[in-house]
Amino acid sequence: MKKPSILVLYTGGTIGMMKDPKTGSLVPFDFGNIYQNMPILRNLDYVIDFYSFEHLIDSSNMTPEFWIELAEKIEENYEKYDGFVVLHGSDTMAYSASALSFMLENLAKPVVFTGSQLPMGMVRSDGRENFVTSIEIAASKINGVPCAPEVSIFFENQLLRGNRATKFNAENFNAFSSGNYPTLADVGIKIKYNREFIAKPSGGKLIVHKKFDRNVGILKLFPGITLDFVKHALNTPGLKGVIMETFGSGNAPTTEWFLDELADAIRKGLIIYNVTQCKSGSVEMGRYETSLNLDKIGVISGYDITTESALAKMMYLLGEGFSRSDVKKYLQQSLRGEMTV
């Protein structure tokens, strides 16, 4: 029988970092060191190939251009491998996994993002387990069918849907949560796949979307927000879409100036997407008077989408060049399982 084949794509991040002897801070190291630190990889009965991006980055430097490079590498190698593991810093991993989920339409193979809180070279590193389990997940098949054929994030002991995950802890090994969608797999002695929650491939050919529009922004509401701040944010030159992080189930101040600013921006063509600041639960426009107003002036609901996913989705839809009304329509539909409508 043919051995499972996995392509590991290394982008940078803590998992492959070392201490710079001069400054004492963590900097990315050359990919060759991963084999040195993990001889056990040679024992897996898989074909594991590595591709290291030329510029390894701390994921705080992630850009849509890098997402495109990453998707192109997957596209180039799609037929050759059974699955893909993306080694990525945890800081912006949820954004990248969301972006890739929108880019890879009709994906039928696993793309597992993983990283670590401690560099692989450190004695107590979580990187080794995360890495080995991700490879196993990317290679797992039942009756020839991949167990988790979607863009996911594996950390500590949970496999999460990538566009549902959020980094919620900067220190714990268990760094990601998915407040509105169950785990795709739970990992202990065994890897238990929660089949009913894992995407079923459409059977269509992989289509890779490679355009993003960066003219978007995030406006997080807070008590005491000023007219000047809202005005400046909404009147940013070229701005096409705003993810507005509201309170609770999608609520915002009822102050007249605030609603007028939003209504004015919407009239001029801005798309405002209502996403909750809560890590779990959904926007329900009209449940309170404080969100009914938003509905009336044309703010659209993001239901239970994460901010990371909302941002990637808006950049993707605007980048695809859809009409404004189509962008609004798709924002309110689940395209890759990113929200519950």
Ligand code: ASP
């Ligand atoms: N700052 C790092 C990064 O996101 C943290 C990590 O790798 O987890 O690249």
